[in-house]
Amino acid sequence: MPDGKRKNEKRSLVSFLQRVFDRIPVGLYRTTPEGKIIHANLSIARMLGYESVEELRKRNLEVEGYEPSYPRQDFKERIEREGSIHGLDAIWRRTDGSFIEVREYAEVVRDETGKVIFYDGAVEDVTDFRNAERAILERERDYSAMLGMFRLLSDNMQDMLWAKDTDKKFIFTNKAICRRLLNANDTSEPIGKTDMFFAERERSAHPEDPEWHTFGEICVDSDSIVLKTREPGQFDEFGNVQGQFMFLDVHKAPLFDENGILKGTVGSARIVTREKELESEQKRSKSELESAYRRLIATQENTLRVMAKLVETRDPYTSGHQERVARLAVAIAREMGLDKDTMEGLRIASLVHDIGKLRVPMEILSKPGHLAPMEMELIKEHSRAGAEIIGEIRFFHPVEEIIYQHHERIDGSGYPQRLKGDDILIEARILAVADVVEAMVANRPYRPALGIDLALEEIKACSGTMFDPEVVKACCGLFESGRFGF
Numbered sequence: 001m002p003d004g005k006r007k008n009e010k011r012s013l014v015s016f017l018q019r020v021f022d023r024i025p026v027g028l029y030r031t032t033p034e035g036k037i038i039h040a041n042l043s044i045a046r047m048l049g050y051e052s053v054e055e056l057r058k059r060n061l062e063v064e065g066y067e068p069s070y071p072r073q074d075f076k077e078r079i080e081r082e083g084s085i086h087g088l089d090a091i092w093r094r095t096d097g098s099f100i101e102v103r104e105y106a107e108v109v110r111d112e113t114g115k116v117i118f119y120d121g122a123v124e125d126v127t128d129f130r131n132a133e134r135a136i137l138e139r140e141r142d143y144s145a146m147l148g149m150f151r152l153l154s155d156n157m158q159d160m161l162w163a164k165d166t167d168k169k170f171i172f173t174n175k176a177i178c179r180r181l182l183n184a185n186d187t188s189e190p191i192g193k194t195d196m197f198f199a200e201r202e203r204s205a206h207p208e209d210p211e212w213h214t215f216g217e218i219c220v221d222s223d224s225i226v227l228k229t230r231e232p233g234q235f236d237e238f239g240n241v242q243g244q245f246m247f248l249d250v251h252k253a254p255l256f257d258e259n260g261i262l263k264g265t266v267g268s269a270r271i272v273t274r275e276k277e278l279e280s281e282q283k284r285s286k287s288e289l290e291s292a293y294r295r296l297i298a299t300q301e302n303t304l305r306v307m308a309k310l311v312e313t314r315d316p317y318t319s320g321h322q323e324r325v326a327r328l329a330v331a332i333a334r335e336m337g338l339d340k341d342t343m344e345g346l347r348i349a350s351l352v353h354d355i356g357k358l359r360v361p362m363e364i365l366s367k368p369g370h371l372a373p374m375e376m377e378l379i380k381e382h383s384r385a386g387a388e389i390i391g392e393i394r395f396f397h398p399v400e401e402i403i404y405q406h407h408e409r410i411d412g413s414g415y416p417q418r419l420k421g422d423d424i425l426i427e428a429r430i431l432a433v434a435d436v437v438e439a440m441v442a443n444r445p446y447r448p449a450l451g452i453d454l455a456l457e458e459i460k461a462c463s464g465t466m467f468d469p470e471v472v473k474a475c476c477g478l479f480e481s482g483r484f485g486f
Contacts, residue, residue, distance in 0.1 A: 022053075027102075027123035030109075033076060033116055035062025047102075047125050049095035067092060079108055080116055089126075101127045155187070158270075160248075163255060165264040168194050168223050180271065181215065181241060202242065215239035215246060226252045226265050237269070247273040300393070304351050307389075311354050321438060326350035328475070329434040335474040338426070345397025346427040353403050353431060356386030380415050383407050398425065406431040411465040429468040433459065433475050436467075452479060 021028065027044025031037050037057045045056040061072055070090040079085050084107035091099050106121030154161050160177035164170055170190040178184035182198040190198070202213035215237070222235040232253035238246065252267040308322045329350045333343045357365060360382055364375050371379065387404035405428035408414035410421055414432075440455035456479060459472050 027125070029119075029121050029123070031061060031119050031121075033080075033119065035060050035072065037061065038118065044123055047094075047100065047123065048092065049098075079106055079119060083108055085121075100125055101130045160269040161267070162190075163264060163266045164223060166227060166262065168265075170194070171264065177269070181246075181269075183242060206243075209243065211240050212243050213240055215241045222250060222252055223265055226254055227262065230254045230262065245273065246271060247276045300395075303393075304348060307352050307355050311352075311357050322351055322354055325353065325431070325434045325438045328438060328478075329430050331478055332430050332434060332471060332474045333427075335478055336430075336470065341397070342427065345395070345399060346402065346430060348395065348397060349399045349402035349406070349427060350431055350434065352390060352399075353386065353406050353435065354382060355389050355403070356382030356384065358389070359385040380407070384416050398427070401425060402427045402431060404428075406435060408432070409466045410468055413466060426468075426471075429471050433467050433471045437475060 022042040024041060025043055027047050028039075028041045029037065029044055030039040037059065040053050040056050042053055045051075045053045048056060050056045067075065067090050070088065075085075075088075084105075086105055088104040088106075090102055090104060092102050093099055103124045103126050104121055105123075106119055108116045109118035109120055111117050154174040155176075157174060157176060160181060161172075161174040162170060162177050163172040169192050173182070173184070173187050173190045175187060178187055178190065182190055182195065183202060184190050184198060199213050199215065203210075206212040219237045219239070220235065222233065222237065225235075226233055232251070235250040235252065237248045237250045240246070248269040249272045250267060250269045252265050254262055255264045255266050257263050311322065312320070326347050330343050330347050333346055338346075357379075360378055364371065364378060367375070383404055383406060387400045390403055391400045393399075402425055405417070405419060405424050408417065408419040408424045408428060409432070410424070410429070412418050412420040437452075437455050437459060440458065441452050456476050459467060460476065
């Protein structure tokens with residue numbers, strides 16, 4: 001082969017090898033023991049912040065170096081002593097003053113006499129790897145600290161906490177469930193076991209008492225429900241635990257991993273045995289209270305009717321008046337759309353609205369003809385007297401005030417307080433209209449019944465002043481529609 005062609009091929013091969021040498025991502029170098037850079041590839045040059053290998057070669061490693069964490073003198077002594085270095089971790093300084101972390105592999109090259117003439121080496125930039133490694137370690141420390149905090153927190157809680165896998169075996173327990181439910185020695189003992197393991201162990205320790213430990217056996221399988229539905233749930237669980245009845249308020253939820261795969265369940269439970277006992281006692285007390293209340297209302301109702309009869313024995317001409325007024329007053333209130341509570345108070349007040357007549361002399365109550373002014377004043381006192389009598393009874397409605405006001409009029413012409421407009425209770429206004437209507441259609445010692453038509457005409461005629469127009473309208477509507485009559 002001609003020398004020229006051989007030289008060209010050699011140059012071509014050298015050029016090819018140089019390109020491969022420069023493209024290797026690992027830094028490669030050859031230096032003399034005195035610190036002169038003989039060969040280097042582009043990777044190591046850029047690793048140190050140089051644009052080209054030529055710039056890097058100008059650096060005298062013996063003078064400038066780039067290993068502040070591992071000085072060159074130490075490097076030389078070690079490599080010449082050991083012949084090679086494998087996996088040396090060091091920190092190198094770049095041209096801009098920043099630092100990178102590297103891992104270096106190197107060996108000595110000697111001449112035929114054994115003298116060291118070169119150091120050949122390869123260098124990896126492991127800065128990103130080290131940063132990632134430190135981040136992982138930091139996360140592990142944080143996780144460990146968090147786990148420790150969670151363990152401390154969970155073990156000092158009164159509530160029971162646990163986690164189970166899909167086979168219903170414990171993968172986590174706190175001290176409360178170990179102590180109060182499982183009777184486990186510590187929080188590690190339940191791991192890998194089911195709760196039935198501990199139930200059976202408890203029962204076998206007390207064969208003389210089949211009711212010693214029955215917790216959860218008659219309850220639903222809440223673990224299976226949560227695993228099937230994949231939804232959180234609340235469950236009431238109960239039974240005997242170490243010979244004592246226990247009622248738990250249990251909350252469970254599905255446990256998924258970061259990929260959404262179901263791994264098991266987590267749960268918490270609080271002992272609510274006493275709360276359930278109190279709840280049962282409260283229900284029983286409420287039932288007894290409601291029964292007593294019904295008896296009280298019935299007694300009150302009977303008392304009111306007896307009182308109404310007392311009035312009628314002294315004023316026989318008004319027999320049945322209060323009962324009929326009560327019926328009419330309630331009908332008017334219903335026509336006006338008032339609520340049940342208001343209607344009940346009105347009904348009670350209407351049944352005894354004339355109870356104050358017990359303090360009016362009988363000769364005045366049954367006197368035929370017109371009353372003298374003084375006698376009329378005595379009659380007017382029955383509103384005040386009725387309120388005083390009823391005031392001795394404690395009602396859940398303003399019965400006393402309704403009776404006191406039932407002779408008041410919208411225009412202030414009534415008695416005994418001469419109240420006007422909205423100062424008069426709506427119940428008292430309704431009672432006033434019902435009282436007048438019933439009185440006019442019934443016989444009295446001093447006149448015969450006037451009839452419903454005349455009564456309604458009279459009420460309509462004075463509704464703009466004496467009576468509440470809305471109440472009168474409701475009253476008239478009842479009679480005109482045929483929905484009420486005596």
